[in-house]
Amino acid sequence: MGKTIVLPAQASLRAELEADGWVVVARSFGAQLNSDSIHEQRLHAMVARADGSVRELGDADVDAVLNLDATTIADYPGSVATQHTPLDRRTATPSVSRRAFGAFRPGGDLVSMTFVDIDGVEAETHFTVVHRAWRGRGLGIAVKAASVLTLAAEGVTRFRTGGSVDNVAILRANDALGYVRDEEWVTLAQNVR
Numbered sequence: 001m002g003k004t005i006v007l008p009a010q011a012s013l014r015a016e017l018e019a020d021g022w023v024v025v026a027r028s029f030g031a032q033l034n035s036d037s038i039h040e041q042r043l044h045a046m047v048a049r050a051d052g053s054v055r056e057l058g059d060a061d062v063d064a065v066l067n068l069d070a071t072t073i074a075d076y077p078g079s080v081a082t083q084h085t086p087l088d089r090r091t092a093t094p095s096v097s098r099r100a101f102g103a104f105r106p107g108g109d110l111v112s113m114t115f116v117d118i119d120g121v122e123a124e125t126h127f128t129v130v131h132r133a134w135r136g137r138g139l140g141i142a143v144k145a146a147s148v149l150t151l152a153a154e155g156v157t158r159f160r161t162g163g164s165v166d167n168v169a170i171l172r173a174n175d176a177l178g179y180v181r182d183e184e185w186v187t188l189a190q191n192v193r
């Protein structure tokens with residue numbers, strides 16, 4: 001693929017580029033959940049229902065985080081707007097501004113994780129991933145629910161997330177958590193003739 005550009009779906013530049021032969025190769029979304037709209041009981045139930053135990057991740061989990069990241073690196077759908085950069089030891093280490101939550105199987109294997117960037121009272125999901133063998137069991141929803149509950153209790157008021165519109169599982173997870181989609185983006189690629 002040649003050059004790409006990511007634009008809000010309604011941007012006037014989009015029509016100009018399309019007239020010039022650029023084509024839409026991917027679509028992505030942004031969504032928001034405000035703390036006063038959180039349905040706490042429902043989110044607690046999502047954590048409790050998960051097929052694994054859920055807790056916040058810390059320094060001692062970094063090897064497990066790197067391992068899960070490496071085995072799922074090719075699994076993110078979409079294009080440049082939703083790509084996931086492989087973690088290294090620094091970016092896999094949770095901190096005050098980058099919190100992480102995970103779900104573990106009874107044997108202790110980390111099978112699901114979400115990383116969230118914090119800026120004051122705002123939180124933005126960096127990524128969420130579940131081991132391929134454990135998808136569709138509520139583990140993606142559970143770690144996202146745990147992050148929202150913990151961070152809201154600490155004073156975060158605005159939660160943002162996003163992803164590819166082709167990613168049905170993450171769209172449904174976000175809907176179930178109460179996120180409202182409020183942004184649509186397109187990735188345009190130059191049609192090299």
Ligand SMILES: CC(C)(COP(=O)(O)OP(=O)(O)OC[C@H]1O[C@@H](n2cnc3c(N)ncnc32)[C@H](O)[C@@H]1OP(=O)(O)O)[C@@H](O)C(=O)NCCC(=O)NCCS
Pocket residue numbers: 075076077126127128129130131134135136137138139140141142163167168169170172173176
């Ligand atoms: C996206 C992802 C994290 C979801 O985690 P998961 O544990 O499989 O999803 P859950 O079991 O929590 O289910 C979430 C919702 O998606 C639905 N769902 C799960 N897998 C689905 C699938 N393959 N197709 C359609 N819907 C699906 C579930 O039914 C549920 O919706 P519901 O509450 O309305 O029933 C996981 O599929 C994954 O790791 N994908 C690869 C990485 C990725 O794309 N991450 C997101 C971008 S950062």
